[in-house]
Amino acid sequence: MQNSVSFGSEENLLSMMERRRKAGVVWQAVFLFSTSLAILFLILLLFSVIDSTFGFAAIRYEKKPSELMVGKSQLSDFSRQELEETAKTHLSSGILRRVEYEKPIADRTDKDLIGILEQYVLQPSVLRTWGLWASLTKQGEINEYLFDQGDAVLTFKSWLTIDFLFADQSANPLYAGIRTAMLGSLWIILITFLFAFPIGVGSAIYLEEYAKPTRLTRLLQLNIFNLSAVPSIIYGLLGLAVFVRAMETFTSGSLFSGVADTTANGRTILSGGLTLGLLVLPIIIINTQEALKAVPDSLRMSSYGIGATKWQTIWGQVLPVSIDRILTGTILALSRALGETAPLVVIGASTFISVDPSGIFSKFTTLPIQIYQWSARPQGAYRNVAGAAIIALLILLMALNSSAIILRDKLSKKKRMEA
């Protein structure tokens, strides 16, 4: 037969089959290898974060409880009266005044007082920390170190605690927390969303539904694609020039009377949020355009066919079926903004503030900046604190991403069923 001639003899076919099969096996192995490599690095990353978040810490106290009250080896053994007394006699006058100012000592709980006494009277300081791995494997070395130090106490610490989430900055890593940074991040994201979402979705609707395909719109489109690939630090420089400097009277809040907190000189939450807004704007535009493109033209036609206007068609038919994809993409873009550090550093985010942001004209710091700043500190214990903050940031990001997925599933299910 003609066919068998042009495909070669039976033998040739078989040997060729062998080669074809081998090629498949080789590629499969390559893909398997790269997948495993990616997973390996992911595990390493997680391990290094977890490693620094848990582990032993050698802590030295300036004073022992027995030095405060004879015969008591722990603060928790103190009676209420003894606690109040110790607070009044042993706290330095400045701290005592502040503590009394925040809440009178008489009104505070025992637990509260114990915490204050521990922090300001016993004054623990971290001598050295060990990661989780070292804590589990290098028992000998740790004991040796303790023996050399004499009076140090060894405790197994989880650096990520509830208190850590709600405490503000501190010069003592044992008492440092991420509340200020977390609030800063949330404020920034809020501004970013309020700025980038309406403008991004609006531009996308214009480009996709209204603009005629002229050379100008094509140029615009190309620019948007390029902007989405511009390194974030350049957005930082832009934000510095425009929001912090040029628009200072606006972004610092001094334009609006009654705003007291104008010390930030334009390095405010507003500037930060707008800068990140610019950063995610092209991403939101492109994503929204994709979502609109996915809406079949037949839907638009049938809407026009019964006498709907363009805007009625967009608002009543096109947006309802594309909103899930638009929102999902927006959330993913926001989670990118949440992790951004460089542009905020460039526009001058504060690295050490312990005052919570009170509005859009406040100074701010964010979680990634806080992490960066902690990990750059010389004291080893701050690296553990940074690890804990990383876990908090990762959890926040994962929460955002899964809410995007849940939202998408919910909306598309609703669209399908509409019972």
Next chain:
Amino acid sequence: MNKTSLAESLPPVFQEKSKVEPTKTIIQLDDVNINYGSFTAVKHASMEIYEHKVTAFIGPSGCGKSTVLRSINRMNDLIRGATLDGRVLFNGEDLYAKDVDPVLIRRRIGMVFQKPNPFPKSIYENIAWGARVNGYRGDYDELVETSLRSAALWDEVKDKLKQNALRLSGGQQQRLCIARTIAVQPEVILMDEPASALDPIATSRIEELILELKKDYTIVIVTHNMGQASRVSDYTAFFMVDQNRTGYLQEYEETEQLFLNPIHKKTEEYISGKFG
């Protein structure tokens, strides 16, 4: 189906039909030329469409039936590069005059498409939405019911009005599309191959519906199905293409006339299935 045998089976159908009573002209095409960019899709089309009649457009693929149909409610405006010259009159008014808003035209001249395309909303909303965007202020429940009844769909869906329209069968979806067109109370309904995506039973239901609807509406239907044209239409327009792929109106007659005594040879060849 064998088209030759179909042509032979036509006469009995016509025997039952009485002669078409003339009515007033509702739409008039006056030397209409339609271009897509530099390509002329249809040229020199002139015809009158009569009120409360069913007019069928037939002809080989690409001869511009859909193009002419879309020009009647200005759907071509939505296609980039589409231009029209000549005049399309609706009740004597030029649809392409400067001050005419195509949105208003499309409410009065509705359209049903080849592929059933209900809105991805509930059955109820499919009907109500069009009325709402056109500013309807009456009783919506009543409007939904009467529209669905007119489209012969009410009994099948009255218990599941809140259900998504995409869960209906293809034939039901198409009748829903007709119902939603009726709901905005048009005068003319344009149908572009409304039954070509449906099975024979659903098709015959659509055909029955068309005969029912012509009491209240003027209907223009594009079809590739000769039997369908002969069963439902009063008038038939046969379009052809020339060597430049430009379409033109070859013959326009009462349906019976066109099928039994076509004037042009091309017409006869087409309806007897020799090409197309």
